[in-house]
Amino acid sequence: MVTLNEEQTMLRDMARDWAANEAPVSAFRALRDRKAVAGFDRSTFEEMAQMGWTGVIAPESYGGSEFGVLGLGLVLEETGRTLTASPLLSSGLVAVSALMLGGSDAQKERWLPGLASGETIGTLAVDEGPRHDPAKIEAKAEKRGDGFVLSGTKAYVPEGDSADLFIVAARTGEGIGLFLVPGNAEGVSRSARSMVDSRSHAFVQFEGVSLPSDALLGEEDGAALLDKILDRARIGTAAEMLGLCSQAFDMTLDYLKTREQFGEILSRFQALQHRMAHLFTQIELMRSTVEAALVAVDQDRADLPVMASLAKAVANETTHLMSRELIQLHGGIGMTDDYDAGFYLKRARILENAYGNASFHRERFARLSGY
Amino acid sequence: MSASEKAETDPLEAFRDEVRAFLAENFDPSLVGKDNVMSSVEGDDEMSPEAxxxxTAMGERGWGTPTWPREYGGGGLSRAEAKVLNQEMMRAKAWNPIGGMGVMMLGPTLLEFASEEQKQRHIPPICRGEIRWCQGYSEPGAGSDLASLKCKAEDKGDHYLVNGQKTWTSGGQWADWCFALVRTSTHHKHEGISFLLLDMKTLGVEVRPIRLISGASPFCETFFTDVKVPKENLVGQEGQGWTIGKRLLEHERTNLSGGSRLAGFMGPSVADLAKRYIGTDEEGRIADPDLRTRIIRHDMEARSFMLTAQRVMENAKTGGPTTISSILKNVGTKVQQERAELILEIMGMNGLGWDGEGFAEDELSATRSWLWGKATSIYGGTAEIQNNVIAKRILGMLDHQ
Known part of the structure; x- marks a missing residue:
């Protein structure tokens, strides 16, 4: 565990208690069973917002608490443990970061208070295909008069079914720019996609959406800004994965300590002990990289992009391994829908794909490292 | 604020000034880079007058063992002061001349378990780097199953009579003293073990170096034939040896993992070597894409390891190793071995030269460190034993034995 200050410790403990008591996996199961299109429960998200979590990183002047990304990472980890479905990552981390990093005073004034209070749900719309690849953006924002006209499609937009604000990456004359697009703007349409994790990953179409000039976030050549926002999304996702992995590990360990075969508790078998020792080791390594990346954001370190790719690649590999072993070590019961293990496996793969899979981040890590 | 004003208000800054003055006076610039980290097991006795x-200067101050109590010859420094000392030594590129098993393993163990007389007698020479210690743990029939050791110490009133054999005694041929686990009772496996300090010059001690696959002989077989050891050399109680010995291994594992020093051992990056030997494509990538991917994986694991070592150090503010040291040893040794294998692969046949012409010096040393490095996942508790420890002690998966 990284060294926490008093506020961070309180925040983590509060999140842990709340997730365990108010948003256990059974709550996610109920949500899945009722096939909610939004992919989360409004009243649950309101509770999270009331506790201030949507505003953890936002400046105090816009209704936030300025606790930093490490603080929010702790909450994402704890809620990741119980698969709590909410737009906290997409809105409270990614959208808020986008405004904080690239927003003018007026843009911040317009959007940050709502995002920080949880009344507005924001999300980043980058990818247009099944794999994360910002280089393949084809959506276009053409200058018209004072403003822009946006056209294109975005695939698998997290919380896209409920978003009030899309932060859309599109080609401009200068490069890739980011645009603040209200969800109810004319020309915006969304189609739900039913995915294994029962969460929202919408297909969103932008058909000749007219935008005023102040919809542009930052510069028309905003690739560097997009990268910064994406790094925060990657690190936040890795924090959620850390919670998911830790819980999957704990569930497996508990199971091995209770299940008996051949007249022995499974945890007595050395073949299983060594697999668990390996998983424990990998998760500890993952924790080190994720926590270091969260701290790197708050310290605004120069090697943040390397740390982000390191954390996401390690998180992906570890989560992949852990989720497979979760099923295997549980045996038949892990295959049943009545048991929670499957939820973790399904969410794991979604998160692995989100904002870059392991090979994407290995490639980026190497290029950033000069080889 | 001037430096001296700062020093007046901040005792740490005053200490920093003291360290700087000490380094300027005692660390001759000609010594930069002359550190031999393996000297304790390689028996490098030749020392320049500057070294x-x-x-001597470091030994007198006790700064080679900065946080050990002053009363036993340590530096008596607070953690904050030790950090300042470390920072200033790094700045001056000064290395710690006080090392070896006495510092890494025995000293911390004696501080915890030894009698006042034993501390007074044995710790100060360790702090001054005067006595070389070797470890008498493993036996031909007791490797991973260390507790099955047979080397026996019979109670003869005022002394123990020691008979038996130890093996893998690191630096045994150069050691002055040995800390050993011996059997004082055959009735109980673990409770029949005691922790003894032996003078290697005692009659009946015989040492034979073992030649390893790397060509080096850092370890010995040690034979004890009717060796008389005064009872005052028993550490702790009779039968407490397993507890003390295990604690010492935790110190060993923490040190063997390399920890923060790994970076220092690493030399040029594997990626740079690959670029030099194999070349790059038009985009500056290592030309062999398969190798490149494995280098990336290795780099990521090395970074994760170093971040973990850092995290463990930050957490262990109260001092003393924790059970997590078992993780560090396995990962650290894996990273080091993987690095050696990658370097060998990059060098191709040039990385497999034994000696003589046709090979660069760094190629020959790559071969030797590759071979030597195979020891790291075996000594100090094999990787498999480390996994047992993690499963049992950290995860509570019960004893399978």
Whole structure:
């Protein structure tokens, strides 16, 4: 565990208690069973917002608490443990970061208070295909008069079914720019996609959406800004994965300590002990990289992009391994829908794909490292 | 604020000034880069007058063992002061001349378990780097199953009579003293073990070096035939040896993992070597894409390891190793071995030269460190034993034995 200050410790403990008591996996199961299109429960998200979590990183002047990304990472980890479905990552981390990093005073004034209070749900719309690849953006924002006209499609937009604000990456004359697009703007349409994790990953179409000039976030050549926002999304996702992995590990360990075969508790078998020792080791390594990346954001370190790719690649590999072993070590019961293990496996793969899979981040890590 | 004003208000800054003055006076610039980290097991006895003076100066201050109590010859520094000392030594590129098993393993163990007389007698020479210690743990029939050791110490009233054999005694041929686990009772496996300190010059001690696959002989077989050891050399109680010995291994594992020093051992990056030997494509990538991917994986694992070592150090503010040291040893040794294998692969046949012409010096040393490095996942508890420890002690998965 990284060294926490008093506020961070309180925040983590509060999140842990709340997730365990108010948003256990059974709550996610109920949500899945009722096939909610939004992919989360409004009243649950309101509770999270009331506790201030949507505003953890936002400046105090816009209704936030300025606790930093490490603080929010702790909450994402704890809620990741119980698969709590909410737009906290997409809105409270990614959208808020986008405004904080690239927003003018007026843009911040317009959007940050709502995002920080949880009344507005924001999300980043980058990818247009099944794999994360910002280089393949084809959506276009053409200058018209004072403003822009946006056209294109975005695939698998997290919380896209409920978003009030899309932060859309599109080609401009200068490069890739980011645009603040209200969800109810004319020309915006969304189609739900039913995915294994029962969460929202919408297909969103932008058909000749007219935008005023102040919809542009930052510069028309905003690739560097997009990268910064994406790094925060990657690190936040890795924090959620850390919670998911830790819980999957704990569930497996508990199971091995209770299940008996051949007249022995499974945890007595050395073949299983060594697999668990390996998983424990990998998760500890993952924790080190994720926590270091969260701290790197708050310290605004120069090697943040390397740390982000390191954390996401390690998180992906570890989560992949852990989720497979979760099923295997549980045996038949892990295959049943009545048991929670499957939820973790399904969410794991979604998160692995989100904002870059392991090979994407290995490639980026190497290029950033000069080889 | 000037430096001296700062020093007046901040005792740490005053200490920093003291360290700087000490380094300027005692660390001759000619010593930069002359550190031999393996000297304790390689028996490098030749020391230049500058090095000897540096060692004496550090030994007198106790700064080679900065946080050990002053009363036993340590530096008596607070953690904050030790950090300042470390920072300033790094700045001056000064290395610690006080090392070896006495510092890494025995000293911390004696501080915890030894009698006042034993501490007074044995710790100060360790702090001054005067006595070389070797470890008498493994036996031909007791490797991973260390507790099955047979080397026996019979109670003869005022002394123990020691008979038996130890093996893998690191630096045994150069050691002055040995800390050993011996059997004082055959009735109980673990409770029949005691922790003894032996003078290697005692009659009946015989040492034979073992030649390893790397060509080096850092370890010995040690034979004890009717060796008389005074009872005052028993550490702790009779039968407490397993507890003390295990604690010492935790110190060993923490040190063997390399920890923060790994970076220092690493030399040029594997990626740079690959670029030099194999070349790059038009985009500056290592030309062999398969190798490149494995280098990336290795780099990521090395970074994760170093971040973990850092995290463990930050957490262990109260001092003393924790059970997590078992993780560090396995990962650290894996990273080091993987690095050696990658370097060998990059060098191709040039990385497999034994000696003589046709090979660069760094190629020959790559071969030797590759071979030597195979030891790291075996000594100090094999990787498999480390996994047992993690499963049992950290995860509570019960004893399978």
């Amino acid at each position: 000897a003076r540096w060692k």
